[in-house]
Amino acid sequence: MRIVLWHVHGSWTTSFVQGPHTYLLPVLPDRGEDGRGRARTWDWPANAVEMTPEELRETDVDLVLLQRPHEAELAERWLGRRPGRDVPVVYLEHSTPLGGVPDSVHPAAGMPGCTLVHVTHFNRLFWDAGATPTTVIEHGIIDPGPRYTGAEARAAVAVNEPLRRGRVTGTDLLPHFADAVPLDVFGMGTAGLADHLGLPEERCRSRELQQEELHTAMAARRVYLHPFRWTSLGLSLLEAMYLGMPVVALDTTETAEAVPPDAGVVSNRLDVLREALRAFAADPEHARLTGERARAAVSARYGLHRFLDDWERLTKEVTR
Template structure:
C-alpha cells in the first residue's frame, strides 16, 4: 500500500515506517509542523518519500494513495486541500490518537466522535478508556519499539530524564518534579527546549543535553544508572519504553498507562516523590540491584512492545480499512 502520513511524532513514526508499505510524507519549504518531511534525527528507510502538496495532488490524481493515516484533526482538511480526496470517503483513512484528553475525561469528546467512517486507533488502552469517541469505531494498537540493544552500563551514578519542551508542557510532563529531583539527586535531562529549562531552573543548566540523534541519545542514556519518567498526564511516553529496552531500571508515576507497561521487578511506580527518591538512592548506591531491575525491564519491553507485533497489528487494520 501507498500510505499518506504526516511526520508528527518522530519516535512513533520511525516504528510505523519500518513496515512493508510505501510511505508518503508531506514536505513544505520551511519544514514546519505540516510539512516536516523525512526525519533528520531518526533512521528512516528508503520506502519513505517526501512529497510537496502539488506532488501529492498529482499522485492522488493517478490513484497513487491507498490509505491515509491521520494524527491531528486539521489533517482531514489538509487531505482534501492537498489531494482533492475526502478522507474516509474517497480514500480509506484511520486516525491515530496519541494523546490523553487535555481536559476532564468525563467531558472530553473526541474530534472524530460524530462520524463513523474513520476508525480511531488509540496507542494505549488508557487513551481508549478516557476518550468519548461517540459513533467512531475504535481500536487499540499498543506501541512498538525498535530494539536499540542492551546499551545500559550504569557507569554514571545519576538519573536520566527525556522530555521535549519541558517548560511549555509544565505539569503535564512533570517538569516541577524534574526540578525537585534535580535539587536532591544527580540528574541529567535530554530533549528539545533545554535552553528554556535552564533559564527556568538554573541549577539544572550544567546537566541539560539537546540535539542528540536518536541512536546517540540511546547510548548516552545507557550510561546513566536510572531512568526517571515524571510524566503526570500522557498516554505512555515512548521514552519510557525505549529506556526499558535499553535495559535501564525505571522510576515513574503510577499514572495513565505506566502500571501496564512497568512490572514490579523492572522499577518502582509511585505517586509519592519521596518513595521514588528513596529508590533512586538505593540504585545509585547498588549498581547490582539496578542492573537486575534493568534486565527485567528490557525483557518485559521486548516481550510486550516489540516492533514486529506493532507492525502486524497495523497491517491488520490497514487491510480492514482498505478492503
Template sequence: MRKLNILIWHIHGAYLTAITQTQHNWYLPKKEDNPEGYIGRGVGSSMPDYVREVPASDVKNLKLDLIIFQTPQNYQQDQFDILSAEQRNLPKIYLQHNSPEPHPTDSRHWAADDPNLLLVHVTHYNRLMWDNGTTPTTVVEHSVAIDPNLRYDGSRAEGIFVVNEMKRRGRMAGFDLYNSLRDKGLPLTTVGMGSAEIGGIGEIHYTKLHQRVAEYRFLYSLMRYSSLPLAVIEALTIGMPVVALATTEVPTVIENGVHGFISNDPEKLRQNMQFLLDNPDEARRMGNNARKLAEERFSLARFINAWNRVFEEVVGS
C-alpha cells in the same frame, strides 16, 4: 498482505520511524517552509528508503490506498488542502497519540461519530478516556525502532529524563517535581528540546540519543498526565530500569521492584531513585527484567504485525 500506498504527515518522528518499518510505500508531504507535518523525512532520518517525500502540491496525483491523520489540523484542514475529492473517499485512520485534553474524561474526539474512519489509540487508557462517540476504535500498543544491539550500561550514577520542553509544559511534565528532587540532592538531568535552559543536556538527534541515555543508572518519568511515554518504552527496550509516576497507562507496565519503581508519592520516588543510585547490581537486575518485558509486550515484530492487521482490516473494508 500486498504493499499499500500510504500517506501520513510527519508529526512524531520516533513513532513515524517505528510505523514505517511495516514494508509499505509511505509518502510524506513536504512544503518548502516546513510547517508542522510538512517536513518530509526530516534531517538525518533513519527511516527506510521506501519512505518518500512528495511535494504537498503533488499529493493529489498519487495513487493511494490509505490516509493516516494524526492531528486535528490533518483531519479538519490538511486533507481538504492537499487531497483530491477522490482521495478523501479512500480508507482512513486517525492515529491518536495523546491522552484526552483539555478534560481527562469529557473531551470529545475530533473524529467522533465518523463511521468512515478507524480511530487507533496507542494505549487502552487513552481509548477508555476519550469520548470517541460512535467512531470505530482499536488499540495498537507502542514499539520503538532503535538499534537492537544497544544495551544498558548504567555506569553513570545519575537519573535521566527524555522529554521535550519540560519547563514550558510545566506541571504536566513534572517540572516542579524535577526541581524539588534536584533541590534534595538527587543527581538528575534531562535531555530533549529546551532541556539545556533548565540545566539539562540539550537536544540529541534520535539516532544517537539512546547510546547516551544508556550510560545513566535509570530513566525517570515525572509526567503527571500523558500517554505512555516513548522514552519509557525505549528504556525498557535497552534494558534500563524505570522510575515513574503511577499515572495513566504506566501502572500496567512497570512492576515495583521488578522493572523499576512507580509511585504517586514524590518522597517515595526519591527513595526509590536513591536506592538505584546506591545499588547498581539491583538496577541491572531490574533492567534485565525490563528488557524481557519489552521483548514480550513492545517488540517491533509484534507492532508491525498489529499494524498490518489494522491496515488489512481498513483497506479490505
C-alpha cells in the same frame, strides 16, 4: 499499499515506516509542521517518500492516516479526495485529552468512514469517540540493543520543552528528585532548566542530542526517571527499558501497565520515588538486574514485529 501520513511524531513514525508499504510524507518548502517530509534525525527506509501537495494530487492513494484534527481538511485539499468517502481513513490518537476530562469528545467522533486508533487502552478509555469504530494498537519499539552501563550514578530524564509544558511533564517535580540523585535532562528546549528551577548546574544538567547519541548517553546513567503527570505512555520510557535501564516513574496514565513490579518503581508518592532513585544509584548490581527485567518486559509487549502485524491487520480491514 500507498499510505499518506504527516511526520508528526518522529519516534512513532520511525517504527511505522518499517512496514511493507510505501509511506507518502507531505513536504513543503519550509518543512514546517504540515510539511516536514522525511526525518532528519532518524534513519528511515527508502519506502518513506516525500511528496509535495501537487504530487499527492496526481498519486493513487490507498489509505490516509490522520493524527491531528486539521489534517482531514489538508488531505481533502491536497489529494482532491475526501478521507472516509473517497479514500479510506484512520485517525491515530497519540495523546491523552487535555481538557474536559473525562468528558472529552474526540475530533474523530462522527467522522464518516473513520476508524480511530489509540496507542494505549488508557487513552481509549478517556476519549469519547461516540459511535466511531475504535481500537488500540500499542507502541512498537525498534530494539536499540542492551546498551546499559549505568556508569554514572545519575538519573536520566528525557523530555522535550520542559519549561513550556510544565506540570504536564512534571517539570516542577524535578527539584524533589534532584535532591536525591543528580539529574541529566535530555531533550529539545531544555537549555536554562537548572536556572529556572533554582538548581545548581551539577544537580540538573541539560543536553540536546541526536537520537543515536541520546540512547548511548541515557544508557550510561544509573536509572531512568519518568516524572510525567498527564501524557500518553512515553516512548522515552519504553526506549529506556529497552536499553536495559531500571525505571522510576509516576503511577499515572498507562505507566503501571508498561512497567512490571520487578522492572522498576512506579508510585505517586514522592518519598517512595526519591528512595527508589537513591537505592538504584547506590547499588549498581541491583540497578543492572532490574534493568535486565525491564528490557525483557518491554521486548515481550512492545516489540516491533507485534506492532507492525497489528497495523497490517488493521490496514487490510479498512481498505478491503
